[in-house]
Amino acid sequence: MEVTDVLVDWSRAQFALTALYHWLFVPLTLGLTFIVAIMESIYVRTGDIWWKNTTKFWMGILAINFAIGLATGIIMEFEFGTNWSNYSWIVGDIFGAPLAIEGLMAFFMESTFFAVMFFGWNKVSKEMHLLSTWLVAIGSNLSALWILIANGWMQHPVGMHFNPDSARNEMENFWEVIFNPNAVSKFLHTVSSGYVLASLFVMGISAWYLLKKRDVLFAKRSIIVSASFGLVTSLFLLTTGDESAYSVAQTQPMKLAAMEGLYRGENRAGIIAMGLLNSEKKVGDDSEVFHFKVEIPSALSFLGYHDLNAFVPGIEDMLYGNANKGVMSIRQKMQEGKIAVKALRAYKDAKKIGDELKAKEALKLFESHHHYMGYGYLEKPEDAIPNVALSFYSFHIMVGLGTWFLVLFAVVLFWTRRNTIGSKRWLLWAMVGTIPLGYVAQETGWIVAEVGRQPWAIQDLLPVGMATSNVASTSVMITFWLFAILFTSLLIAEIKIMLTQIKIGPEGEH
Numbered sequence: 001m002e003v004t005d006v007l008v009d010w011s012r013a014q015f016a017l018t019a020l021y022h023w024l025f026v027p028l029t030l031g032l033t034f035i036v037a038i039m040e041s042i043y044v045r046t047g048d049i050w051w052k053n054t055t056k057f058w059m060g061i062l063a064i065n066f067a068i069g070l071a072t073g074i075i076m077e078f079e080f081g082t083n084w085s086n087y088s089w090i091v092g093d094i095f096g097a098p099l100a101i102e103g104l105m106a107f108f109m110e111s112t113f114f115a116v117m118f119f120g121w122n123k124v125s126k127e128m129h130l131l132s133t134w135l136v137a138i139g140s141n142l143s144a145l146w147i148l149i150a151n152g153w154m155q156h157p158v159g160m161h162f163n164p165d166s167a168r169n170e171m172e173n174f175w176e177v178i179f180n181p182n183a184v185s186k187f188l189h190t191v192s193s194g195y196v197l198a199s200l201f202v203m204g205i206s207a208w209y210l211l212k213k214r215d216v217l218f219a220k221r222s223i224i225v226s227a228s229f230g231l232v233t234s235l236f237l238l239t240t241g242d243e244s245a246y247s248v249a250q251t252q253p254m255k256l257a258a259m260e261g262l263y264r265g266e267n268r269a270g271i272i273a274m275g276l277l278n279s280e281k282k283v284g285d286d287s288e289v290f291h292f293k294v295e296i297p298s299a300l301s302f303l304g305y306h307d308l309n310a311f312v313p314g315i316e317d318m319l320y321g322n323a324n325k326g327v328m329s330i331r332q333k334m335q336e337g338k339i340a341v342k343a344l345r346a347y348k349d350a351k352k353i354g355d356e357l358k359a360k361e362a363l364k365l366f367e368s369h370h371h372y373m374g375y376g377y378l379e380k381p382e383d384a385i386p387n388v389a390l391s392f393y394s395f396h397i398m399v400g401l402g403t404w405f406l407v408l409f410a411v412v413l414f415w416t417r418r419n420t421i422g423s424k425r426w427l428l429w430a431m432v433g434t435i436p437l438g439y440v441a442q443e444t445g446w447i448v449a450e451v452g453r454q455p456w457a458i459q460d461l462l463p464v465g466m467a468t469s470n471v472a473s474t475s476v477m478i479t480f481w482l483f484a485i486l487f488t489s490l491l492i493a494e495i496k497i498m499l500t501q502i503k504i505g506p507e508g509e510h
Contacts, residue, residue, distance in 0.1 A: 007473040008465050011083045014480040016450070018076045020443055021487040025069025025494075027442050030144055030191050031198020031233075032062045033137035037130075038225055044130050054218050056121070057506035058202065059133075061498060063118055068494045072487060083476060087457050087467035094160050094171045095150050098178075102146035110139030144194075145187050152183025155449070156251040157458050162370060164347055164363060169461070182247045186449075189240035192233050193445060196405055199230025200431075200438040203412065205502055207431035210422050218506045224416055231409040237402060242303065248452075249304030252459060253313050254384065255452035258391035260300055261289050262314040265322060269312035271299035272396070277389055283319060283382065315388070319381055330381035337376025340369040374461040383463075386454040394444040394451070401441040408434060 036058050043051035077099065080088050088095070116124060116132035124132070153159075159176030160169045171177065203226040209219035248256050256262075261277055262269065275293035301310040313327050321329030343366035350359035378384060412431065415421045421428075453459055457467035 004473060005465075007471070007476065008468050010473055010476040010480060011468050012464060014083060014476055014483065015076070015079055017480065017483060017487070018072060018079060019446065019450070021491065022069065022072040022076055023442055023446055024439060024491065025065050025072065026144070027190075027194030027197045028065050028201055029062065029069055029140055030194030031196070031229075032058065032065070032201070033133075033140050034195065035198055035202055035226060035229055036062055037133045037137045038229065039222075040130050040133050042225075044126050050217060050221070053506050054221055057218070057501075058222070059118065060501055063114075064494060064497050064501070066114065068490050071490060075483065083469050083471070084457070084467050085469040087462065089168065090462060090467070091157075091160075091169045091458060094153065094157075094169060094177060097171060097174070098146040098150040098153075102143050105142065105146075110136055110143060113139065141191055144191055148187040148190055149178055149180070149183045151449075152180050152186040153177055154458050155186070155453060156180055156182035156247070157461050162373075164344055164366060165351070167344070167348075182251055185240060185243040185247045189237065189244045190445075192237040192240055193402075193442060195233035196230055196237055196402075197438040197442055199226040199233065199409070200405060200434050202226035203230065203409075204432045204435035207428040208502070209505070211425065211428050211432070215505050216422065220416070220421065223412065223421065227409050227412045227416060230405070231413060234402070234406040234409055238406070241399075241402070245303045246306065249312070252453055254315065254318055255386065255391070255448075256300075256304055257313065257315045257318070258386045258388045258452055259395040259448060261388060261392045262300070262312060263289050263316050265312055265314040265317040265325065265327070267301070267311045268298040268309055269300040269304075270295040270297045271303065272392075274396070275392075277392060279389070283316060283385065315385055319385065330375065330378075330384045333372040333375040334378055334381060336369045336372040337374060337378075339376070340366050340371075340373040341376040343369065344373070372460070374456065374458070374463060374466075377463050377466050378455070383455050386452050391448055391452045394447040398441050398444040398448060401437050401444075405434070405438070405441070 036055055039051060039055040039058065042048070043055055080095075113132040113135040117129065117136050120129050120132060157169070158180050159171060159173035161172045162168075163170050177183075202222050206219040206222040206226065209215045210223075245256070248259075260269075260272055261275065263281070263283065272290070273294045273296050275295075276291040278288055278291055281287050281289055298308040300312050302308050304310065304312055311325050313322065313325065317325065317327045319330050321327055321332060343362050347359050347362035347366055350356075350362055375384070408430065411427065412421065415424050415427060455463050455465070457464045
């Protein structure tokens with residue numbers, strides 16, 4: 001059975017569907033666990049029963065989200081074996097290690113103490129219950145840590161070597177994989193974005209209570225905690241975003257160029273604060289990239305290289321090469337890669353017939369060209385260019401919304417300190433309306449991360465076409481629609497259960 005473009009596209013679509021649905025649940029869990037832990041800490045310190053009721057309400061919302069997010073996460077991990085078995089074979093020794101640690105160390109801790117946290121009221125001491133709540137928060141974020149280490153390694157593969165005898169990449173340095181700068185920046189940026197989303201969620205629901213003029217004390221206290229947590233984590237999000245952009249510039253320059261719609265490289269390159277891409281623009285032509293744009297001069301050079309005068313390569317520089325700037329063309333990399341692929345095949349054939357001399361020569365040739373082996377599987381240089389429009393708009397929507405969130409948290413805290421938040425109906429409606437925008441920012445962030453590195457399953461190492469399982473495309477199509485129905489049903493169920501719980505409201509103030 002041949003791996004066709006149809007099979008690859010449907011496999012990608014199915015995994016994207018699973019990942020996007022899964023990420024509707026995960027960030028809320030990451031942030032809400034800490035918000036709940038903070039609220040319970042206030043309760044234990046003050047003994048105020050109102051804080052206990054507030055904690056228990058948000059803990060109930062957390063439980064609903066946690067259970068449904070778990071189901072989508074399990075399915076996504078199974079897809080590595082069903083739809084991406086070649087990927088699992090080629091890099092499973094490395095990719096599987098952090099996932100195994102996540103299950104053994106973080107997930108078990110999170111699940112164990114979740115039971116104590118949710119069912120342990122009045123069964124364990126207040127201090128033990130509080131400890132369990134904090135351990136759930138730490139455990140859920142440790143789960144994210146190991147998963148994002150795995151994803152960060154896919155964006156920038158390090159700490160491994162290729163074994164020509166098994167045709168697999170094998171781990172060489174576990175610590176290099178863990179402390180991969182790309183993985184560290186990805187973890188910090190991703191979890192802090194989850195904290196922001198959870199803050200928006202708590203703040204928006206609390207604003208709804210104020211609009212309905214019910215559970216006022218609960219709502220105001222929840223707004224104080226969530227807005228404070230959100231403001232701090234939004235500022236941290238800006239810092240981690242800067243570090244993420246720097247990592248992308250160093251290891252994924254094509255992604256950076258797509259994110260900014262940069263076709264021709266520039267010194268003192270600017271960031272597009274706002275712009276409309278020319279949909280007719282083709283690589284290599286002379287048409288304008290934007291119909292209009294608002295640019296911040298030199299900002300991209302500084303963001304990507306911490307140097308206002310730095311040269312930022314564009315899509316065409318990487319596609320055609322730029323000898324003056326030391327940029328190698330995609331076609332050259334493809335030529336190097338094809339030599340490596342051919343040499344590897346010759347090595348395997350020579351080993352099979354026992355010709356050690358020929359095998360040694362082929363291995364030497366392979367080792368001198370294997371750095372670009374992944375490019376040897378591309379059909380044409382243009383295949384190395386991600387979807388520019390999707391990357392560009394997703395990135396700018398994410399950044400624009402992140403800026404709005406920061407402003408919103410600051411404004412909410414200002415009026416909260418003046419004790420007039422309940423009378424600012426325009427602000428309360430803005431808080432409610434921003435909840436879905438938080439999810440939009442989350443999803444566009446992942447689109448940037450994953451679409452921006454296409455066509456690679458592993459950056460520069462393994463194209464998605466080589467990573468796909470050799471299965472019938474109809475099977476993938478059928479399961480795609482089955483998962484779409486299942487995930488949509490789960491999402492609808494979660495929303496209905498949450499809305500019911502929100503309408504019931506917290507205990508103690510009626």
